[in-house]
Amino acid sequence: MGAIKIAVAGAAGRMGRMLIESTIKDEGAELVAAVDQASQPSVGKTAGELVGLSCDVPVTADVEAAVAAADCLIDFTRPQGTLAHLALCRKHRTAIVIGTTGFEADGKQAIAEAAKEIPVVFSSNMSVGANTVFKLLDVASRILAQGYDIEIVEAHHRLKVDAPSGTALRMGEIVAKALGRDLKACAVYGREGVTGERDPSTIGFATVRGGDIVGDHTVMYCGIGERVEISHKAGSRMPYALGALRAARFLAGKANGLFDMQDVLGLR
Known part of the structure; x- marks a missing residue:
């Protein structure tokens, strides 16, 4: 199996930057897209510029294109944004790793429904x-x-x-x-x-x-x-990023299902 193609949501955020850095450095992963809100100054820059590494993947506001290009979207944003991204993942049959917190009951239900069609890791803590x-x-x-x-x-x-x-x-x-x-x-x-x-x-x-x-x-x-x-x-956000990448690899080849990090780590 080749490198898993990763898209990162909220590219310029604290977790977004850490996810980009971790993906670039991971030999088993390939950063294919980085997205942020159109109003953010990060849009138009490269992912490499955000983290001080060599990477010419552009930061864009086109979430759908990012989802379509990726094997897995990693999302640590806000509930409203994550649910919108989830709908696009469902449309394109793209896996998603959700580290976003603060969902109400209806949001959690939407995630469970999407997981009937696509593979999802949803965990309050990826470490x-x-x-x-x-x-x-x-x-x-x-x-x-x-x-x-x-x-x-x-x-x-x-x-x-x-x-x-x-x-x-x-x-x-x-x-x-x-x-x-x-x-x-x-x-x-x-x-x-x-x-x-x-x-x-x-x-x-x-x-x-x-x-x-x-x-x-x-x-x-x-x-x-x-x-x-x-x-x-x-002490840093790196453990969450590394855990999210591990979750993305766990989802590779799966057709659907709702999982958490206990599943990823074999702790059930």
Whole structure:
């Protein structure tokens, strides 16, 4: 099998640049398209100019042409844009790796429907390390099911627009499922004022936003006389980009289906 042909959405964004850099450097991948909104100054430049590498692929606003030229589109943009790109992938039977977070229920349903016709990896966190943590959380939650209060703390840069992060919510879903709980019913998002004693059946979330924090996530199991913490801290966006490329290779040759990074890494 030859190099997989990759198109990157949101080319000039923080993740877009990292994806472009990773794809250019990956011998098993070929960057065939980089797209951004027509209003962005990146349009008209080359992908190489954005990341300081040799690559003459132009940055354009023509998403459909990019999708048609690629084996797989990698998208870490915003929900509205991703869903529009998803429709084009469905039209051209192009695989898609979705790292975008903040989808409402109808957006997630649209992704599931598209996956009946095209192959999709949809994951709140593409990092191999973070997905290892997801597996550890399932094990730990089953062991620490009694006598431990569970809190999830996440921190990101000041520009992140959704909270809690998709990764924190996924952690909560994994913990809740392991405990036989419904996260929608037991989640507590922040506390203020006289809240009363903590309900032991709840799963708490705390959010920090500031500076250039790439992404820190910690699940705390707080017992009497001891505390167990499982953390993942990202020092750069490179792990997400490398994971996304691994996901794109995973989809090669697949006709359809909805997958996540647990599938990609064989952790099911």
